[in-house]
Amino acid sequence: MIRWLLIALAFLVAVATAAVIAGALLPREHRATSRITLRQSPEAIWLVISDQAGVAGWWPEISSSERLPDSPEGRVRVQQAAKGGGTMILEIEEAVPPTRLETLIVTGPGAPFGGTWTYQLAPADSGTTLTITEDGWVANPIFRVVMRVMGPYQTLDSYLGALARRFGESTAPVHVD
Numbered sequence: 718m719i720r721w722l723l724i725a726l727a728f729l730v731a732v733a734t735a736a737v738i739a740g741a742l743l744p745r746e747h748r749a750t751s752r753i754t755l756r757q758s759p760e761a762i763w764l765v766i767s768d769q770a771g772v773a774g775w776w777p778e779i780s781s782s783e784r785l786p787d788s789p790e791g792r793v794r795v796q797q798a799a800k801g802g803g804t805m806i807l808e809i810e811e812a813v814p815p816t817r818l819e820t821l822i823v824t825g826p827g828a829p830f831g832g833t834w835t836y837q838l839a840p841a842d843s844g845t846t847l848t849i850t851e852d853g854w855v856a857n858p859i860f861r862v863v864m865r866v867m868g869p870y871q872t873l874d875s876y877l878g879a880l881a882r883r884f885g886e887s888t889a890p891v892h893v894d
Contacts, residue, residue, distance in 0.1 A: 749869035750893035752848040763815035775883040
């Protein structure tokens with residue numbers, strides 16, 4: 718019995734070690750882009766996406782979102798809490814209504830991940846195309862492996878799908894890159 722426990726433990730250690738090594742070989746940075754076309758005006762979409770404090774009202778992955786005092790540089794700051802736990806602070810780096818919005822995850826030493834989301838809105842025949850590009854990084858090698866397996870689009874697609882439902886639409890996001 719003890720022998721089988723030792724074999725199982727050795728197997729688990731080997732798998733964890735392989736995941737750490739594989740993750741260390743993966744790039745820390747990543748880029749992912751998804752887009753969706755909605756039957757809404759750029760102005761209507763802008764009102765929703767630029768209200769970062771209101772995102773908890775329509776995106777199920779966020780349990781709470783609140784406006785914080787502006788950064789020392791005068792940037793809008795919002796704290797969001799994920800349903801699965803964990804919080805992050807976002808800053809609006811750039812806002813050009815109703816065509817471009819860039820948000821930054823504010824990080825400190827030892828942060829597990831970070832990056833920016835750049836939102837681009839462009840008129841389309843049937844409404845507006847919203848393209849979001851995530852330029853991010855993941856510090857933990859094991860989480861890099863998980864992201865590689867699950868794909869870097871999961872959060873973008875969840876956000877865009879929830880935004881479509883917010884407008885009563887069922888359009889699915891498309892991966893650009």
